[in-house]
Amino acid sequence: MREVAQQASVSVATVSMVLNDNPRISKATQIKVRRIIDKLGYRPNRLAQSLSSQYTRVLAVLLPPLRHAFSDPYFGELLSGICDRADRLGHKVMLESAKPDFLRERKHMELFERRFVDGMFCLGVNDRHHFIKDFAAAGxxxxxxxxYFPDLKLDYVVADYRSGAEQVMNVLLQLGHKKIALIAGASETQTIRDIMGVYSARMGDAGFETDESWIADGRFTEEGGAAAADEILERHPETTAIFACNDKMALGAMHRLVELGKNVPGDVSVVGFDDIQQMAFVNPSLTTVHLPLYEVGARACELLVQRVRGKAQKVAERMPAHLVLRDSTSIVSGRGQ
Amino acid sequence: MREVAQQASVSVATVSMVLNDNPRISKATQIKVRRIIDKLGYRPNRLAQSLSSQYTRVLAVLLPPLRHAFSDPYFGELLSGICDRADRLGHKVMLESAKPDFLRERKHMELFERRFVDGMFCLGVNDRHHFIKDFAAAGxxxxxxxxYFPDLKLDYVVADYRSGAEQVMNVLLQLGHKKIALIAGASETQTIRDIMGVYSARMGDAGFETDESWIADGRFTEEGGAAAADEILERHPETTAIFACNDKMALGAMHRLVELGKNVPGDVSVVGFDDIQQMAFVNPSLTTVHLPLYEVGARACELLVQRVRGKAQKVAERMPAHLVLRDSTSIVSGRGQ
DNA sequence: GTTAACTGCTTAAACAGTTTACCAGATCAT
DNA sequence: ATGATCTGGTAAACTGTTTAAGCAGTTAAC
Incomplete structure (x- = not known):
C-alpha cells in the first residue's frame, strides 16, 4: 500500500479511501490510484483490514460432533445455503465441530474473543447443549x-415442522391408515417435539388414541431407524404406516422392513422428513416432507450478517414445508385392517 | 496485552514470549505472567498474530460448483477427514466454491494474496480446470x-482406484459375468480413466472384448446413472452386470433397472464405487469399493500443513481401497447367458 | 456578519501482536 | 583482574490497514 501511495504521490490514507470508495476522493485521484494499483497488482491485506476495522467478515458454522456430520445431506443442504449467501454478502465461512473438548475449552467463545469470526451458526443443537446460552450472554x-428454543431469547430460522407433520398425518389418515407409528429423534429437540405434538393431536382427533408404545427413538440414523422399526413391529405387528422424523431413519426402517419380508408400501407405508436428494432414487422412492433447507440456511445467513452489523432486532423466521408424494406410501391394504 | 504486561510489571514483548513458550523466559516470570493472563481472561488477537507472523493457520477447501456439492457424502467424507485433522493441527478450515465468477476474478489466488489462507485443498477437479496450475506457478x-494429474507437478493424495477396479472386475468375472457394462463419469478425470483402463484390460484378458458401446457417461449423478443404464440396456439388452464409477450413479442405475422391471441382482448385478454411508441401507444394499475418503482427507491435510511450513517435498500418496460385497451382486443367472 | 458545512487531501494515532537488536548483571575460564 | 559467554529481559521497529483530526479556502444558512 505504501508503494502504491508513493507511486501515485498520495498518502496511504488516500489509497485506503480509494479502495473503500470514499466519496471524498476526487474522480481524478480515484483513477490515478486505481491505475497504479492495477499496475502493481496490489491486493489489500485482509488481516490488516480486519485488525483495523474490527470486522473479520468470517462466519463460523458449528456442526454437531457426529462422525458423518459433514457427509450428511441434511447438514450439507443447510451449509450450501449458508455458503452461497455468505459469498454473495462478501463473507467467508469457517467450519467447526462441537466436540466435547471444543466446548470444554470454551473454544466456541474463543472464536469471538480472539477475533476469528464475526458471527456463528449453530446446526443440530438441542436442549441439552447448554453452551448456546453463552453467545447471547456475551452478546x-x-x-x-x-x-429453536421457545424458552430462550435466541435468534433462529427454522422450517415449519408443524405444518409438515400436519400434511403427513393428513395424507396417511386419508389413505385409511389407523395404525400409524412414529420414529422420533432426540426428544430434546424442539422441532421433534413439534412433530410429536402434531402426531398425537391428529391421531387423537381421528379417534385413534396412541400412547408412547407407538413411538420409538431412531436417533436420527439409518441404524437407529432400522432398530426402531424392529421395536415398533414387535410391539404392534398390526402397524400399517411408519412416520419417521427424518429421511435417514425412514431409509433404515424401510430397509429393515424389506429384510423382514414386508412389502413397502403394500404392507407398510413409510414417510420421511427433510427430502434429502437421494430419497427420490431409493427403492421404493420415499414419500417425505420437503424442507427448504437451502433457503433456511441462506436466510439465516442474511439475518446473521444483519445482526453482525447491528441492524436486525430479534430474528425468528419459519419457512414453509410441503409434502412430496412418492412410492413408499399407499392406501391401506385390506388385511392391514 | 498491554494490560497484562502492566499488571505483571513486564514488557509486552515478555508477554508475547510467555504465550509462545519462548525458552528465554524464566519459570518464575512464566508463572507470574500466566497468572495475570488467567485473572484478566486475556486472549491473544489472532488477527494481530497472523499479521505479524505471516501465518494465518487457515486452510481453504475448494469444492466444485455443483448444486449439491456440500450435501454430497463423497465430498463430505473428504471434508470430514480434512477438518478433523486440521483441528488437531491447530488450523481452521474455510469453504469455497469454484464458481465460474470465482475463478474469473482470480479469487482463488486472492485467497493467498490477501492473506486469507496459508494453503488450499482442491476437491473434484479434473483436466479441464486449468486454474489448478496457477497455484504451483505462484508457489x-x-x-x-x-x-491427480500425471502430467503436472502437483501435490496429491488419492485412493487407489486401479486396485479397487481390479477387485471389482475380479469378482464380477468370478461370478461368471461376461456382459459387463461400465458407467463412467467425466473422462477428463484421471481416476476415472484409471478405472476405465482396468475395465478394458481385464475384459480383454478374460477374452471378452468390449468397445465404447459398453461404456456410458453418468455424469456422477443419480439422474445420469439412470440415463446411462437406459443407454446401456438399449444397446446391449444382454447386459448382466453394471459397474458404476461412483455410488450415486450406481444408485440411479439400480433405481432405473427396478423401474424397468429388472431384478437386481437376479437379472443384473450392480457395483458402485466410493462406499458412501447410505449404500448399506438401500434396497438391495450395494456392492461397492470402499475408498478411505476420511483418511485421504486427513492425510492430505497433514501434508498440506507440512508444505505450508516448508517441510514436505513432493507430495504424492495412494491409499488402499477394498471391495465390500453386499446384495446387489450375484452369480450370473442361467438365462443371462 | 458570523457560523457551519462543505472541498480533497494529509498526518498521525490506533488496531494487537512478533521479532530483532541491545543491555545489564551473573558466571566462567584464563 | 580481564575478557568472554550466558541469562533474562526491554525498547523499538515492524506487520498493513482504517480513521479521527486537521488544513485552508469556498459556499450556504441564519
Missing part, C-alpha cells in the same frame, strides 16, 4: 439454524 | 484431494 451474534 | 501450497 456475540449467533443464529440457530433449523431449530 | 502457493495446494494439494489435490483424491485426484
Amino acid at each position: 456475540f451474534p449467533m443464529v440457530c439454524v433449523n431449530n | 502457493f501450497p495446494m494439494v489435490c484431494v483424491n485426484n
